[in-house]
Amino acid sequence: MLDVRDLRVNYQGGGRTVPAVRGVSFTLDRGQTLGVAGESGSGKSTMALSLLRLLPSSAQVTGQVLFEGEDLLTAKWARLRAVRWSAASVVFQGAMSALNPVRTIGEQICEPILLHDKVGQKTARARAAELLDSVGLPSRRLGSYPHEFSGGQRQRIMIAMALACRPDLIIADEPTTALDVMVQAQVLNLLGELVRESGIGVIMISHDLSVLSHMCERLAVMYAGQIAEIGPSKQLITEPRHPYTRALGRAFPTIGDPASRLAPAGLPGDPPTPSELAKLNESRGCAFEPRCPEAGDACRTETVELWPSGPGREAACLRVLEGSGA
Numbered sequence: 001m002l003d004v005r006d007l008r009v010n011y012q013g014g015g016r017t018v019p020a021v022r023g024v025s026f027t028l029d030r031g032q033t034l035g036v037a038g039e040s041g042s043g044k045s046t047m048a049l050s051l052l053r054l055l056p057s058s059a060q061v062t063g064q065v066l067f068e069g070e071d072l073l074t075a076k077w078a079r080l081r082a083v084r085w086s087a088a089s090v091v092f093q094g095a096m097s098a099l100n101p102v103r104t105i106g107e108q109i110c111e112p113i114l115l116h117d118k119v120g121q122k123t124a125r126a127r128a129a130e131l132l133d134s135v136g137l138p139s140r141r142l143g144s145y146p147h148e149f150s151g152g153q154r155q156r157i158m159i160a161m162a163l164a165c166r167p168d169l170i171i172a173d174e175p176t177t178a179l180d181v182m183v184q185a186q187v188l189n190l191l192g193e194l195v196r197e198s199g200i201g202v203i204m205i206s207h208d209l210s211v212l213s214h215m216c217e218r219l220a221v222m223y224a225g226q227i228a229e230i231g232p233s234k235q236l237i238t239e240p241r242h243p244y245t246r247a248l249g250r251a252f253p254t255i256g257d258p259a260s261r262l263a264p265a266g267l268p269g270d271p272p273t274p275s276e277l278a279k280l281n282e283s284r285g286c287a288f289e290p291r292c293p294e295a296g297d298a299c300r301t302e303t304v305e306l307w308p309s310g311p312g313r314e315a316a317c318l319r320v321l322e323g324s325g326a
C-alpha cells in the first residue's frame, strides 16, 4: 500500500538548513502496523507528516511516497486533498489544538464525511453518531464543544474523525502523549481494536517503546533523521541488533515525566542538535558513532546503510554487517 523511498526533509530558515529526515525508506502493507520510535528531534513527526505533505512551507521534501503506486509528493493538490481523510488520515498529538474550539464536535466529525463521501447532512450525522459510539462516547454529545470533553475524550474524538471516511491508512503521531497513564491505555486499546477489526494500516509514532511493541507488528527506530533499525517489534525488543535500539530498550520511563520517556540508559551525550544534523549530512561515518559504546575506527569513516540483519529485519550498523559475515 505504501512504499516510501529515500525520503528527505530539509527545513530552511534563518539562513540555515536543518536536515530533519535524511534518507528514509520503508514499506507498509494493508492492515499492517508500523511503530516509529526515537528520541526527541530524531525526525519522527517530520517523517510522518511529510507523507501527506502536511509540513509547513519551510520544509523541502524529496524522495518518493508511493501510495497505491501514486507518488503523493508530486501529486496535484486537488488529488492530495482527496487522498487526505478518505484514503489516509492523521491523529495529531494534542487534540485540543487540532479541534476547532468554536464548532461542535458533530460538525467537525461530519465535515470530512460531507466533503469526501458526498452524502447528505442526515447520513453524515448518523455516521458521526455511529463513530462517536464506536470510540465509547454517547452520540447525544455530538452537539457539545471540544472544551466540554476531557483530554482522553478529545483524543477519542480525533480517532473518530480519523476513521470517518474509512481510510486505508492512519498516521498517529503520539496519539496519547498528553494523557495520564490509565487513559492512555484505554485510548490505545480502543485504537488497537478498531484497527484489528477494520484492517486499516497504521503508522504510530511514540516515545514509548513498550506502547509501540504492544500495538505494532513492526518497529522502526529512528536516530538523527534516519532509520537505525527496522523489523518485527518483538524481535527488536528481545534481540536488538543496533546498539541504539539496545540502549532504548534499557530506558525506563518515569511515569508522568515526558522528558524521561526515552532517555536511553548508559549512553553518553545527547542526540545531534539541528546544527549538528546539518554537519552530519556532509560527513561520512555513522551518525550514532559519537555516543556508541561499541564503535570502532571504521564507524567514523565508512558509509553506513541499512543492511539485512535477520529475516524481515535490517540494521544500519557496521558491527551488524561484520557479524553477518557479509
Ligand SMILES: Nc1ncnc2c1ncn2[C@@H]1O[C@H](COP(=O)(O)OP(=O)(O)OP(=O)(O)O)[C@@H](O)[C@H]1O
Residues within 6 Å of the ligand: 011, 012, 013, 018, 019, 020, 038, 039, 040, 041, 042, 043, 044, 045, 046, 047, 056, 058, 207, 273, 274, 277
Ligand atoms: N517547523 C520546523 N522548522 C525548523 N526545524 C524544525 C521544524 N520542525 C522540526 N524541526 C527540526 O527537525 C528535527 C526533527 O524534529 P521532529 O519534530 O520531526 O522530531 P521528533 O522525533 O518527532 O521529535 P519529538 O518527539 O520531540 O516530536 C529537529 O531538529 C527539529 O528541531
